[in-house]
Amino acid sequence: MSMARRILAGAVGLVFVLPLWMDLVIALGKRGGAFHIPPTFWPSFHFGAMTVVLTQTHWLHYVANSVLITATTIIGVLTTSLLAGYALAQLRPRGSGAIFVLLIAVMMLPQQALIIPQYVLMKDVHLLNSFGGLILPFTASGAGIFLFRQAFMHMPPSYREAARVDGASTLYYLWRVAIPLLRPAVATTILVTFVSSWNMFQWPLIMADTKSVQPIELALSHYMQAFEANWRELTSAALLAMLPVFMVYGFAQRHIIRSVGGGTSGLVE
Amino acid sequence: MVTNFILLFSGVSLLWRQQRNIPMTERAMASISLEHVVRSFGNQTVLNDISLEIADGEFLVLLGPSGCGKSTLLRTIAGLEQPSSGRVYLDGEDVTQAQPGERDIGMVFQNYSLYPHLSVKENLAFGLRARRTPRHEVDAAVGRVASLLELQELLARKPRQLSGGQRQRVALGRALARRPRVILMDEPLSNLDSALRDRMRVQLRRLHQKVGLTTLYVTHDQQEALALADRVAVMRAGSIEQVGPPEEVLLRPATAFTAAFVGSPPMNLIHIPDPGSEAEQEITIGIRPEDLILGALSGPSISLEVSVEVLERTRDGLLLHGLWRDREVVAKLPLEADRPAAGSITTLSASIDHLAYFCPDSGRRLDLPHSERAKTLAAAQCS
Amino acid sequence: MQLSTAEPGLLKESGGGTAAENGLLPSRHAGSFDGRRRKLRLHGMAGYLFIMPAFSVLTLFFYIPAGLLFIMAFYHWNLFGNSTFAGWANFSTLFNQPLYFRSLAETAYFAAVMVPADTLAGLALALLLREGLGQLRSGKRRRGGGIGRSLVFLPHVTPVIATSIIWAWVFNPRYGLANYVLRTVGLGQPGWLDSTRWAMPAVMLYSLWHSVGYYAVFFLAGLAMVPDQVLEAAKADGASRWYSFRRVVLPMISPTIFMVAILSSVASMQAFSQIYALSGGPHGGAGGPAYATTTDALLIYNTAFIYQHISLAAAMSLVLFLVLLAITLIQKRLARRWVYYGGDK
Numbered sequence: 001m002s003m004a005r006r007i008l009a010g011a012v013g014l015v016f017v018l019p020l021w022m023d024l025v026i027a028l029g030k031r032g033g034a035f036h037i038p039p040t041f042w043p044s045f046h047f048g049a050m051t052v053v054l055t056q057t058h059w060l061h062y063v064a065n066s067v068l069i070t071a072t073t074i075i076g077v078l079t080t081s082l083l084a085g086y087a088l089a090q091l092r093p094r095g096s097g098a099i100f101v102l103l104i105a106v107m108m109l110p111q112q113a114l115i116i117p118q119y120v121l122m123k124d125v126h127l128l129n130s131f132g133g134l135i136l137p138f139t140a141s142g143a144g145i146f147l148f149r150q151a152f153m154h155m156p157p158s159y160r161e162a163a164r165v166d167g168a169s170t171l172y173y174l175w176r177v178a179i180p181l182l183r184p185a186v187a188t189t190i191l192v193t194f195v196s197s198w199n200m201f202q203w204p205l206i207m208a209d210t211k212s213v214q215p216i217e218l219a220l221s222h223y224m225q226a227f228e229a230n231w232r233e234l235t236s237a238a239l240l241a242m243l244p245v246f247m248v249y250g251f252a253q254r255h256i257i258r259s260v261g262g263g264t265s266g267l268v269e
Numbered sequence: 270m271v272t273n274f275i276l277l278f279s280g281v282s283l284l285w286r287q288q289r290n291i292p293m294t295e296r297a298m299a300s301i302s303l304e305h306v307v308r309s310f311g312n313q314t315v316l317n318d319i320s321l322e323i324a325d326g327e328f329l330v331l332l333g334p335s336g337c338g339k340s341t342l343l344r345t346i347a348g349l350e351q352p353s354s355g356r357v358y359l360d361g362e363d364v365t366q367a368q369p370g371e372r373d374i375g376m377v378f379q380n381y382s383l384y385p386h387l388s389v390k391e392n393l394a395f396g397l398r399a400r401r402t403p404r405h406e407v408d409a410a411v412g413r414v415a416s417l418l419e420l421q422e423l424l425a426r427k428p429r430q431l432s433g434g435q436r437q438r439v440a441l442g443r444a445l446a447r448r449p450r451v452i453l454m455d456e457p458l459s460n461l462d463s464a465l466r467d468r469m470r471v472q473l474r475r476l477h478q479k480v481g482l483t484t485l486y487v488t489h490d491q492q493e494a495l496a497l498a499d500r501v502a503v504m505r506a507g508s509i510e511q512v513g514p515p516e517e518v519l520l521r522p523a524t525a526f527t528a529a530f531v532g533s534p535p536m537n538l539i540h541i542p543d544p545g546s547e548a549e550q551e552i553t554i555g556i557r558p559e560d561l562i563l564g565a566l567s568g569p570s571i572s573l574e575v576s577v578e579v580l581e582r583t584r585d586g587l588l589l590h591g592l593w594r595d596r597e598v599v600a601k602l603p604l605e606a607d608r609p610a611a612g613s614i615t616t617l618s619a620s621i622d623h624l625a626y627f628c629p630d631s632g633r634r635l636d637l638p639h640s641e642r643a644k645t646l647a648a649a650q651c652s
Numbered sequence: 653m654q655l656s657t658a659e660p661g662l663l664k665e666s667g668g669g670t671a672a673e674n675g676l677l678p679s680r681h682a683g684s685f686d687g688r689r690r691k692l693r694l695h696g697m698a699g700y701l702f703i704m705p706a707f708s709v710l711t712l713f714f715y716i717p718a719g720l721l722f723i724m725a726f727y728h729w730n731l732f733g734n735s736t737f738a739g740w741a742n743f744s745t746l747f748n749q750p751l752y753f754r755s756l757a758e759t760a761y762f763a764a765v766m767v768p769a770d771t772l773a774g775l776a777l778a779l780l781l782r783e784g785l786g787q788l789r790s791g792k793r794r795r796g797g798g799i800g801r802s803l804v805f806l807p808h809v810t811p812v813i814a815t816s817i818i819w820a821w822v823f824n825p826r827y828g829l830a831n832y833v834l835r836t837v838g839l840g841q842p843g844w845l846d847s848t849r850w851a852m853p854a855v856m857l858y859s860l861w862h863s864v865g866y867y868a869v870f871f872l873a874g875l876a877m878v879p880d881q882v883l884e885a886a887k888a889d890g891a892s893r894w895y896s897f898r899r900v901v902l903p904m905i906s907p908t909i910f911m912v913a914i915l916s917s918v919a920s921m922q923a924f925s926q927i928y929a930l931s932g933g934p935h936g937g938a939g940g941p942a943y944a945t946t947t948d949a950l951l952i953y954n955t956a957f958i959y960q961h962i963s964l965a966a967a968m969s970l971v972l973f974l975v976l977l978a979i980t981l982i983q984k985r986l987a988r989r990w991v992y993y994g995g996d997k
Contacts, residue, residue, distance in 0.1 A: 013803030083702035093699030112922035113973035117717035140709035166396030167370030238814035
């Protein structure tokens with residue numbers, strides 16, 4: 001890559017993060033800084049709005065809801081994907097080919113068109129306005145099942161045979177052998193589920209009216225509509241919602257980006 | 270939903286429990302017995318009616334070319350494969366339907382299958398920990414096999430930090446740590462280089478003498494078979510051709526296949542007309558290369574006029590590769606023997622007492638009386 | 653020798669190539685085994701047992717609603733009481749709604765801009781950020797390209813509402829960043845989200861910012877498949893950079909272009925959160941101003957949850973469902989025929 005191209009690439013990259021930077025500038029700016037013409041581009045590190053968000057409002061409560069929902073969803077997706085992937089790749093009961101197709105075909109269903117019947121269903125099974133309703137439907141994923149099935153198929157079968165001869169039960173084998181060996185697939189699943197679960201908006205918008213279960217994304221949207229001009233507090237709260245994503249991205253961006261390209265390399269250690 | 274989870278967990282708890290029925294006590298070793306084991310996929314038969322007895326403490330080697338079914342047989346005993354019919358007994362107990370973990374066997378895989386994320390110590394302890402053995406018993410067992418296999422220095426390492434031979438020893442230790450009734454090895458030396466293989470062979474034999482465990486060992490390498498085995502079972506295309514001590518397999522092969530497969534170099538097989546039969550039937554004669562000498566012999570013997578192709582020097586002799594009636598014949602001569610020039614015609618002879626006779630159709634060994642032998646050779650005009 | 657098909661449902665080792673799997677052999681031996689013990693039957697069931705959690709979740713929350721959709725669209729569905737069969741009534745109501753066709757037009761507008769924008773901008777970004785295949789192979793990573801890629805991809809993982817907040821500020825006609833830039837370069841300053849004409853372009857700009865890095869990564873993967881030797885050979889033949897891009901690179905990444913176009917169109921036709929966030933407001937019902945950003949997805953939401961007409965929303969959903977499913981299936985069919993996938997197929 002030539003020098004000029006590197007500089008250009010860096011500049012384009014900066015344009016992409018400029019809005020995020022402006023969020024920080026306004027959140028940590030002076031009162032009324034958002035209305036300044038021309039805009040300020042450097043934060044003045046006034047933590048007033050952030051302190052209000054952290055101490056005097058319910059934002060932390062919504063963050064806690066998001067954490068609970070995201071963490072539980074991740075554990076659920078990992079469990080169901082691991083078990084199903086293992087069964088489909090190594091146990092292969094009769095009809096597992098058809099079952100596999102059925103499970104991953106979920107990815108082809110247009111989510112936007114299902115939201116109405118899903119609402120009716122959630123109402124019927126009394127899962128509206130509950131953590132269960134925000135978590136359970138996402139505790140299985142076609143992509144996760146696909147990933148783990150691939151990973152198990154790439155694993156030498158003799159690991160499982162050795163464990164069986166040693167008298168290890170299936171769960172012992174999965175816990176002590178498969179999970180450590182399939183760490184890359186586990187990591188990918190955690191990262192992808194984290195991003196999609198933390199950023200979930202439309203589902204809670206429709207399924208959760210009560211504040212006690214709402215995640216931060218939903219609370220932000222309510223607040224945004226009610227107090228449009230309170231930019232400092234809004235951007236501070238938004239920063240709170242983005243922060244976990246930035247931290248995870250900072251640690252694992254290469255892994256996250258690679259998992260997008262549909263790369264199946266490195267499923268097994 | 271809820272029902273599903275209840276179903277799942279009840280099933281899972283059963284899976285936990287079913288491995289728990291083996292007491293971890295000092296126990297007697299065991300014999301292996303196979304009765305009419307058949308394994309077929311559709312119309313393809315991989316194991317064809319195999320019956321085999323392996324005695325307590327015996328070291329039996331399954332020898333055969335790749336694809337002969339020897340690994341399938343081993344895996345059937347391990348319970349990793351189910352026979353289509355027939356029975357498998359361990360120490361008289363019918364284990365045909367038992368799970369691999371219930372059979373109480375140790376197994377060494379060709380690629381070792383050491384768990385790469387576990388240390389040597391954890392690898393050795395895996396089987397015991399899987400059975401929830403008390404910690405102090407696990408430590409004692411690990412210590413025992415570590416000292417037996419001289420692994421004490423390596424316990425903290427990960428498999429990728431080990432040499433091939435060390436990995437091999439850890440794989441062996443993992444199989445031994447549980448004090449299994451029998452130990453099964455699937456080509457355990459084939460990933461090693463030849464010098465290491467020579468050393469490991471001796472170590473394996475010494476280990477067996479020390480531990481005395483019933484051992485079933487699969488290999489395609491006859492040198493390993495002859496060096497290690499109390500008895501060798503030669504397999505071909507899903508059937509056992511011959512079972513016997515190495516000397517017997519080597520010196521008195523029961524079939525033409527065994528004769529051509531065992532020995533280095535293997536027996537020469539030549540086909541000559543059989544005077545005993547009315548039609549123009551042939552008989553197969555086997556001559557060990559060691560039994561052929563240069564020149565003629567007095568007394569009843571076979572003499573072959575061969576054109577010399579290549580002379581090959583080995584550690585313990587001179588191999589003469591010649592052509593007799595367009596068939597290759599190999600003779601193993603003393604190193605100090607006179608060397609006939611390549612391209613020349615020379616005579617190779619063997620005493621009639623050293624010859625083996627095989628039925629050309631079935632390949633079975635024929636035990637002909639002395640007089641018959643002489644007559645056969647005379648009629649074939651090669652004595 | 654290593655045929656490892658075994659005990660039905662229990663032992664068939666994968667690894668992708670047992671004889672049974674390749675269809676050479678039946679997956680079950682024609683067993684004449686007497687008296688299987690209970691334990692073995694349990695083991696045969698273990699496979700189903702392990703699939704069941706995933707299966708039940710996906711069935712209950714996705715397949716059953718998909719089926720329910722077909723029923724709801726043909727009923728006067730009442731959330732609180734009896735529902736009565738409606739036949740095509742919902743659809744005839746729907747097709748007499750000018751707003752519905754307006755929403756379809758807005759959806760088409762959104763998709764018609766987003767699909768080429770995502771594809772072209774994604775490809776352009778990838779070309780800018782790409783590293784030579786040789787560098788990828790040798791494992792030498794230039795920091796510049798890596799950082800550029802990370803920054804461009806970052807918006808895609810950010811939560812939509814949280815980032816919509818700052819973009820709402822960016823689009824503020826008075827003090828926002830967008831009009832500041834336009835003022836600086838001496839261009840007109842639209843009202844953006846307050847204007848019926850510019851609200852949709854504002855939403856499009858946000859959507860492009862949020863998604864283009866994602867598509868750029870697909871293109872980066874596609875470009876990495878073009879061997880350096882091919883480009884060098886073209887260069888040796890005296891091809892200009894543009895010519896070799898058009899005649900060599902473009903055909904070789906055609907599968908990626910196709911895939912990105914499909915992904916982008918399916919995503920565009922379902923866009924909801926960013927439109928909801930940027931076009932909402934205290935006036936109830938998103939998609940403003942004056943329905944300027946009321947796409948199909950927004951109208952479905954408003955119909956069901958603001959206007960409380962759930963059957964009509966179901967009928968709209970069914971249309972959307974069929975259209976999107978058709979796109980996906982056509983893509984599967986065409987992908988095989990049209991596009992160069994490497995190799996000699």
